[in-house]
Amino acid sequence: MIRQEALDLLQKKISDQNMIKHSLAVEACLRELAKYFQQDEEKWGLAGLLHDYDYKEMLSYPEKHGLVAAEELEKLGLKDQEILHAIKAHNEKNGTPRESLLDKAIHCVDPMTGLIVAATLVLPSKKIKDLTIETILNRYKEKRFAAGANREIITRCYELDLSLEQFTEICLKAMQKISDTLGL
Numbered sequence: 001m002i003r004q005e006a007l008d009l010l011q012k013k014i015s016d017q018n019m020i021k022h023s024l025a026v027e028a029c030l031r032e033l034a035k036y037f038q039q040d041e042e043k044w045g046l047a048g049l050l051h052d053y054d055y056k057e058m059l060s061y062p063e064k065h066g067l068v069a070a071e072e073l074e075k076l077g078l079k080d081q082e083i084l085h086a087i088k089a090h091n092e093k094n095g096t097p098r099e100s101l102l103d104k105a106i107h108c109v110d111p112m113t114g115l116i117v118a119a120t121l122v123l124p125s126k127k128i129k130d131l132t133i134e135t136i137l138n139r140y141k142e143k144r145f146a147a148g149a150n151r152e153i154i155t156r157c158y159e160l161d162l163s164l165e166q167f168t169e170i171c172l173k174a175m176q177k178i179s180d181t182l183g184l
Contacts, residue, residue: 001078003042006049009076013053021182023049025113025175026106032174033105033160047086047106050078066091092153104159111149112157112171115139118146120184128176128184133168140164 014020027048034044054069070084078084088096089103090110098104119139120128139145140154157167175182 001046001076001080003046003049005077006046009073010049010053014056016056019052019055022113022117023052024178024181025117026051026109028174028178029109029113029171030102030105032170032177033109036170037101037105037160039101043080043083044102044105046078046080047083047102048109050083051087051090051106051110053087062091062093064094066096067094098159101160104156108154108156108160108167109171111151111153112167113175115146115149115154116172116175117182117184118149126184128172128179128182131172131176133165133172136168136172137165140168 010023011020014023027045030044030048031041033039034041050069050073051066052069053073054065058065058068066088070087073087074084082100082102085096086100086102086106088094089098090106092098092107098107116128116131116136119136120126120131122139123130123135140151143151154167155164157164160167162170175184
C-alpha cells in the first residue's frame with residue numbers, strides 16, 4: 001500500500017478533521033524518527049497515518065482499538081506485518097507487546113503530538129513555529145495541562161534511547177514541517 005492509498009482510506013473512514021490532522025502529525029513524527037534511526041520512512045509513516053483507523057468505532061471498546069484496525073487494513077490490502085503489528089502495539093490496552101523500534105516509537109509519539117498541539121494552541125500566536133522545546137517541556141511538567149497526553153507513555157521515549165528533550169525536539173521539528181497541513 002502506498003501513502004496516497006492509505007490517506008484515501010483514512011479520509012473515507014474518518015470524517016473528523018482533527019483526527020485526520022492527528023494522524024498526519026503522528027505520521028510526520030514517525031517519518032522524522034525513521035530518518036533519525038535510519039529506518040524505512042515510508043513504512044514508519046504509513047503506520048503513523050493509519051494507527052487510529054478504527055478509533056471512532058472502538059471508543060466503547062478501547063481494548064480492541066488497533067486490533068480491529070489492523071484486521072480491517074489487512075483485508076484492504078495492507079500486507080506489511082511490521083506496520084500491522086505497530087498499529088496494534090500503539091495501544092497498550094489491547095495487550096499487544098511492543099517489540100520493534102517502530103512499535104516503541106508509535107506508542108510514545110501518539111500522546112506527544114497531543115501535547116505539542118495543546119502547547120501551540122495556548123500561545124498568543126497559536127503558531128507551531130513559535131513553539132519551543134522549553135515551552136513543551138514546561139507544559140509537560142504541568143500534570144493538568146493537556147491531561148489526555150499521557151506523560152508516562154511519552155516518557156517511554158527512553159525505550160528508544162532518546163532523552164525527553166531529544167524526543168521532543170524531533171517531534172516538534174516534524175510537526176513544524178507540516179504546520180500548514182495541521183493548521184497551526
